[in-house]
Amino acid sequence: MTVMTRIASLLKPADGEGQMRARLIFAMAVFMVVYGAIGVRLALLATMPEDEIVRRLGPGEEVSHARPDLLDRAGTVLATDIWVPSVYAEPHRLVDLDEAIEEIRSVIPELDAGKLRKRLTNERRFAWVKREITPRQREALHRLGLPGIGFVEENQRFYPARQIASHVLGHVNIDNQGIAGLERHIDDSWLGALHAAGLARTDPPDPVQVTIDLRVQHAVRDELVSAIDRFDAIAGAGVVLDVHSGEVISMVSLPDYDPHDPREALEDDKINRVTTGTYELGSTFKAFTVAMALDAGRGLNSTYDASAPVRSGGFAINDFRGKGRVLTLPEVFIYSSNIGTSRMALDVGIDNQRAFLRNLGFFERLTTELPESSRPIVPTRWPELTAMTVSFGHGLSVSPMHAVMAGAALVNGGKLIPPTFFPRSRAEAQELARQVIKPETSDKMRYLMRLNVADGTSRQADAPGYRVGGKTGTAEKVVGGRYTGQSVLTSFLGVFPTDDPQYLVLVMLDEPKALPETHGFRTAGWNAAPTTSKIVKRIAPILGVRPQFELDGMTRPLQVSY
Amino acid sequence: MFSRTDRGLLSEWWWTVDRVLLGTLIALLLGGLVLSLAGSPPVAQRLGVDSFHFVKRHALFLLPALAVLIGVSLMSERQIRRSALMVFALGIGLMVLTLLIGTEVKGARRWLTIGGFAIQASEFVKPAFVVLVAWLFSERIRRPDMPGNLLAVLLLGLFIGLLVPQPDFGQTLLVLLVWGALFFAAGMSWFWIALLGGTGVVGLVGAYAMVPHVRLRIDRFLDPSAGDTYQVDVATDAFVRGGWIGRGPGEGTVKLSLPDSHTDFIFAVAGEEFGAVVCMLLVAVFGFIVLRGLTHALRRHDPFARLAVTGLIVLVGLQAAINMSVNLSLLPAKGMTLPFLSYGGSSLLSLAYAMGIVLALTRRRPQASPVVVGPLTPRAAATSGP
Numbered sequence: 001m002t003v004m005t006r007i008a009s010l011l012k013p014a015d016g017e018g019q020m021r022a023r024l025i026f027a028m029a030v031f032m033v034v035y036g037a038i039g040v041r042l043a044l045l046a047t048m049p050e051d052e053i054v055r056r057l058g059p060g061e062e063v064s065h066a067r068p069d070l071l072d073r074a075g076t077v078l079a080t081d082i083w084v085p086s087v088y089a090e091p092h093r094l095v096d097l098d099e100a101i102e103e104i105r106s107v108i109p110e111l112d113a114g115k116l117r118k119r120l121t122n123e124r125r126f127a128w129v130k131r132e133i134t135p136r137q138r139e140a141l142h143r144l145g146l147p148g149i150g151f152v153e154e155n156q157r158f159y160p161a162r163q164i165a166s167h168v169l170g171h172v173n174i175d176n177q178g179i180a181g182l183e184r185h186i187d188d189s190w191l192g193a194l195h196a197a198g199l200a201r202t203d204p205p206d207p208v209q210v211t212i213d214l215r216v217q218h219a220v221r222d223e224l225v226s227a228i229d230r231f232d233a234i235a236g237a238g239v240v241l242d243v244h245s246g247e248v249i250s251m252v253s254l255p256d257y258d259p260h261d262p263r264e265a266l267e268d269d270k271i272n273r274v275t276t277g278t279y280e281l282g283s284t285f286k287a288f289t290v291a292m293a294l295d296a297g298r299g300l301n302s303t304y305d306a307s308a309p310v311r312s313g314g315f316a317i318n319d320f321r322g323k324g325r326v327l328t329l330p331e332v333f334i335y336s337s338n339i340g341t342s343r344m345a346l347d348v349g350i351d352n353q354r355a356f357l358r359n360l361g362f363f364e365r366l367t368t369e370l371p372e373s374s375r376p377i378v379p380t381r382w383p384e385l386t387a388m389t390v391s392f393g394h395g396l397s398v399s400p401m402h403a404v405m406a407g408a409a410l411v412n413g414g415k416l417i418p419p420t421f422f423p424r425s426r427a428e429a430q431e432l433a434r435q436v437i438k439p440e441t442s443d444k445m446r447y448l449m450r451l452n453v454a455d456g457t458s459r460q461a462d463a464p465g466y467r468v469g470g471k472t473g474t475a476e477k478v479v480g481g482r483y484t485g486q487s488v489l490t491s492f493l494g495v496f497p498t499d500d501p502q503y504l505v506l507v508m509l510d511e512p513k514a515l516p517e518t519h520g521f522r523t524a525g526w527n528a529a530p531t532t533s534k535i536v537k538r539i540a541p542i543l544g545v546r547p548q549f550e551l552d553g554m555t556r557p558l559q560v561s562y
Numbered sequence: 563m564f565s566r567t568d569r570g571l572l573s574e575w576w577w578t579v580d581r582v583l584l585g586t587l588i589a590l591l592l593g594g595l596v597l598s599l600a601g602s603p604p605v606a607q608r609l610g611v612d613s614f615h616f617v618k619r620h621a622l623f624l625l626p627a628l629a630v631l632i633g634v635s636l637m638s639e640r641q642i643r644r645s646a647l648m649v650f651a652l653g654i655g656l657m658v659l660t661l662l663i664g665t666e667v668k669g670a671r672r673w674l675t676i677g678g679f680a681i682q683a684s685e686f687v688k689p690a691f692v693v694l695v696a697w698l699f700s701e702r703i704r705r706p707d708m709p710g711n712l713l714a715v716l717l718l719g720l721f722i723g724l725l726v727p728q729p730d731f732g733q734t735l736l737v738l739l740v741w742g743a744l745f746f747a748a749g750m751s752w753f754w755i756a757l758l759g760g761t762g763v764v765g766l767v768g769a770y771a772m773v774p775h776v777r778l779r780i781d782r783f784l785d786p787s788a789g790d791t792y793q794v795d796v797a798t799d800a801f802v803r804g805g806w807i808g809r810g811p812g813e814g815t816v817k818l819s820l821p822d823s824h825t826d827f828i829f830a831v832a833g834e835e836f837g838a839v840v841c842m843l844l845v846a847v848f849g850f851i852v853l854r855g856l857t858h859a860l861r862r863h864d865p866f867a868r869l870a871v872t873g874l875i876v877l878v879g880l881q882a883a884i885n886m887s888v889n890l891s892l893l894p895a896k897g898m899t900l901p902f903l904s905y906g907g908s909s910l911l912s913l914a915y916a917m918g919i920v921l922a923l924t925r926r927r928p929q930a931s932p933v934v935v936g937p938l939t940p941r942a943a944a945t946s947g948p
Contacts (some may be wrong), residue, residue: 016928019749020747020749020868021860023746023747023749024747024856024859024860024872025860027743027746027747027856027872028852028853028856028857030850031852031853031856031879032849032853034883034887035845035846035848035849035852035883037892038845038886038887038890038892039842039845039846041892042801042833042838042890043838043842044800045798045801045804045833045838045890046801046802046804046837046838047803047805047806050802050803050805090612092740104835118641156938179657344754396866430931
């Protein structure tokens with residue numbers, strides 16, 4: 001048969017009875033195969049073990065998704081999910097509305113009768129009576145035997161440490177969605193998407209570790225609470241940072257709140273002062289000015305004339321208990337001379353000063369994993385007067401976290417590392433790090449900070465054996481747009497151990513008062529500095545920093561030869 | 563009941579109709595009522611009507627369905643063709659109306675509400691369409707000068723042209739497949755089969771590329787994690803939970819979370835409550851109907867009856883296969899009922915009409931001679947009954 005005839009035969013209709021029968025039989029065979037496949041599939045599904053199927057969500061899980069446990073760096077649980085009952089009503093099934101409302105209120109008296117009635121009389125077929133009740137209340141309601149009242153179990157977030165880490169962890173809403181702090185960060189960055197995709201709603205995801213050490217957190221908070229109490233301050237904040245990795249070991253902002261009652265978080269004074277508050281940090285800022293001078297090539301032997309106030313733009317800048325003479329650079333630092341740092345700023349130049357501060361991150365919003373952050377308040381104009389006031393920490397408002405990040409760079413070899421709340425190794429930190437000051441400058445700053453504690457205004461910050469260094473700051477607060485001298489904000493930016501810096505500690509007290517035992521002083525050296533000392537004494541052993549008492553004997557660490 | 567010698571209409575019918583097939587169909591219809599008892603109360607409760615609302619309506623629809631089934635099976639070939647033409651014309655008219663004033667449900671315009679009843683006109687068009695296409699193809703075999711093929715293509719175009727804008731891709735696919743099966747059974751050459759098959763594939767790919775709704779459905783089927791395969795997932799779980807013997811009547815939970823548990827997913831409800839054995843029995847019943855119908859077609863010698871029976875059996879058999887496959891997630895989800903078992907008045911009546919025609923055309927009667935095209939073909943014997 002040639003190709004042509006074969007094609008012709010293909011084009012011909014299948015007229016023969018035999019061919020048509022063949023096609024019908026073919027159709028029958030196809031159907032049998034299809035139905036056979038359906039039968040096989042039925043058998044396969046019937047023999048499949050039931051636990052292989054994806055578990056469907058219960059109504060409680062539907063509204064209240066599972067969240068990962070949050071663990072501190074030692075593995076202690078900071079936040080977890082627990083199952084609690086919630087009570088709902090199916091209004092169309094309620095027999096006697098008045099009776100039902102009365103009976104429910106006999107168990108949960110805090111429910112408002114009017115609001116409950118409104119909820120239970122609308123057209124919907126489902127209404128929450130109360131979310132997250134106690135098992136005891138559930139039992140009592142169950143015993144009432146009201147038709148149309150039911151319960152679901154749902155996830156509720158529980159924070160075993162209560163308010164101790166509330167500003168770090170944040171909190172969740174009634175649907176177990178993070179709305180503040182790291183909880184919100186987790187939702188925004190991956191958990192929300194996971195839940196939106198309908199995954200991982202039932203089984204909690206793997207626990208998430210954070211950098212906070214609950215023991216350190218507790219110690220810092222405890223000391224701050226006592227300090228606020230003792231000095232009658234209105235608020236306080238404390239941060240402990242690993243200077244080489246940028247990990248935040250502890251972050252406390254007081255007053256804090258109970259994360260189980262998120263309404264508390266909305267009160268005005270409950271803001272996170274470390275990342276959200278912006279402050280003129282006062283003399284603490286001089287550490288950066290001195291570093292700037294050193295980085296610009298000025299030596300430790302440079303001198304600055306502090307014998308008379310500097311004047312600019314009709315203002316005179318003077319020193320608090322000034323020495324009235326020419327000061328060396330270390331003396332400017334340890335005596336905290338406003339005149340000295342002003343002269344440094346003018347010496348380095350306005351443009352260089354701005355470039356230096358910008359490089360340290362003081363002009364930009366500092367974003368950590370915490371959703372709460374604020375933009376620094378940077379002066380729009382920068383005349384000589386601004387350059388001078390900024391040199392001693394006035395006129396530029398930054399968040400304490402800014403100072404922590406830049407402060408770590410002063411002592412860790414000059415590397416600016418963005419702070420983080422999630423574990424990060426030193427190697428990873430090095431990749432993120434940006435060299436902002438010379439390593440030599442950083443060495444000199446360590447010396448100066450130690451010198452300041454050993455022999456300067458910050459002597460009370462010392463903790464025996466832990467070689468604390470740092471700088472105090474006492475800033476007059478602006479009240480009604482003016483510096484009134486009525487109230488101050490004191491801070492201490494400390495680092496330990498200065499011979500091999502590991503941790504940075506920032507302590508801030510808002511409006512501490514003078515006490516008889518502080519000889520009427522309310523400056524940082526009398527409150528923030530000793531608080532830092534107490535904190536270091538408690539946390540250094542936890543953090544594994546070994547005390548070395550032989551180095552303590554030297555009031556001036558002159559063995560460091562510069 | 564009837565004496566064999568009784569020559570009355572009913573007696574004649576009783577002794578010539580395929581009583582086994584008739585019995586099977588009635589059993590299936592009653593089985594549908596039983597499954598409706600299982601699958602529909604949760605839906606009724608969700609909609610806020612009486613729990614047995616759908617069961618009652620289902621039972622109510624069974625009466626006219628049985629009447630149509632038996633009534634149509636009494637008709638002669640000529641009456642069947644006439645009724646098909648009428649039903650087709652009426653149905654097409656209603657489909658046009660549906661597009662103009664139909665009720666939109668879940669983004670599709672498939673239902674026309676007349677006097678409190680929602681009618682899905684395309685359901686009625688389907689069997690009539692099959693009969694008409696079978697007639698056109700058979701005429702072409704007998705009278706090659708008649709443009710039967712062209713008219714069959716035109717009918718297909720008209721029907722699909724009204725299905726696509728609804729949009730109803732499940733039905734479109736079904737109609738295309740049935741039309742192709744008729745084309746195949748009518749003995750068309752392989753060349754045309756390849757050509758049409760190719761066109762079909764191109765059309766499907768085209769629909770995937772051009773119509774977002776279809777693309778979404780297919781994507782979801784191919785990659786379950788891509789989107790919402792909720793109904794199908796739940797349906798598949800139902801079979802696993804049911805196991806071999808089921809959890810028992812009323813013990814199912816899947817029906818509580820399936821919006822279409824009384825219609826498109828009744829098979830899954832059966833799987834959970836009555837088990838794989840009963841489901842396999844249902845599959846076997848459908849298989850029996852298909853085999854029995856096609857065997858009748860094999861035995862018939864006149865082309866119209868053979869093609870019409872083949873087309874209607876393929877229509878019902880394919881619809882059942884597609885619905886069950888969707889329930890078992892062997893195919894992407896599409897809106898299609900399980901013949902005889904799903905709730906739905908339009909679907910029931912249309913199926914009764916289709917199977918009534920099958921019963922009518924497969925009645926034992928004096929056979930026409932084998933198809934031999936020529937002047938002496940005694941086709942009058944086949945077309946005009948006593």
